[in-house]
Amino acid sequence: MEKLKYYFSAMGFNDNDLEKIVAAFKLQHFKKNESFVEEGKTSRYIGLVDSGMFQYYVLIDGEERTTYISIENTFIASVLSFVGEIPALENIRALTDGAIFLISRVNLKKLVNEIPLFKDFYINLLEQSICGIDATRHDLIVLSGEQRYEKMLREEPHLLQRIPLQYLASMLGVTPRHLSRIRNNIR
Amino acid sequence: MEKLKYYFSAMGFNDNDLEKIVAAFKLQHFKKNESFVEEGKTSRYIGLVDSGMFQYYVLIDGEERTTYISIENTFIASVLSFVGEIPALENIRALTDGAIFLISRVNLKKLVNEIPLFKDFYINLLEQSICGIDATRHDLIVLSGEQRYEKMLREEPHLLQRIPLQYLASMLGVTPRHLSRIRNNIR
DNA sequence: CTTCTTTTTAGACATTTGTCCAGTAAAAGC
């Protein structure tokens, strides 16, 4: 849990608050292929990925389509399920062994209400998330598959190093066959 | 400004808070084609649309691509510019005559800090926005243009009544030519 | 009502992207 403490102390929390915050989280380990969120079940947790890679996906007539991948030091949740407290429309599972610092919605709301700075932290997290998600939505409308791949190559090359191409293809909204063509075109 | 007062009183604010809130907004009128946000300029305002239709768009080699449309009673902002206080990457303009209740980021933050319930309101607004934007992102990855059109037909038929098809097509990530084909297929 | 403008539809053809599949390469397990 030292990592968690370090993360939040870097955000300016004092020792007293830090203790409260860290106590509200629990570290959960995941084996490769283990589920964090299952479609149809309500997921009341949001987490900070400690280690590993986690795949968001849905099954479309038996075939899996990846919609997102979370890696270390990013937040992870099935947003609609977490916020709306309703059954998830997607699955999230570990692509590798890993671990997540988890906090329930109830405990999160408690921290927000009890620690003024944590409210700012949460608002900031939400605002940053909106920016990221909206930029992705924007690109899906405005850019071609090839342009989205090039952008990822430019701005997030570390993802290309680690995430198997079949998953990336899906996130980019193209088939693996087509991603192979794109990669071929670019060189 | 009565509408604004009504909107927030429905959210449970008392008269004292209501006065503060309403005072923080100003109603701005827009003529058809007038700009609310211009690419390259920082937009420090978020608004609640009072009346009219507003188009988000970018120019891609001279051609305009619509990424979103806001109508009455929804919030409107160039998110990245508003949150990051950086130049906007998109344009927003009135598709019809209309008006927006505007509030600056500074005033918004003030309300968040001074009125506890307003903090909850803002957090809720952010959470709901994330859900909506993420669902759209999800659909752009997982559904075909035709399926996205059918979903809009099912879930937001009021948009189809009002928004010219050329703009809808762009929002759905297809060309007007293709949307015409889709509409033809469905009947 | 008539004219002018804007929006929508759709044909013909080009390009992009997907499907199916097999071969190769790479990784994991023993």
Add this chain to the structure above:
DNA sequence: GCTTTTACTGGACAAATGTCTAAAAAGAAG
């Protein structure tokens, strides 16, 4: 190191979608 599985590439063809364009339809203006 060998075997088995998983990931990646690319050919051939099919389907989806885009481009260009003109005509029809609908809406706005006088």
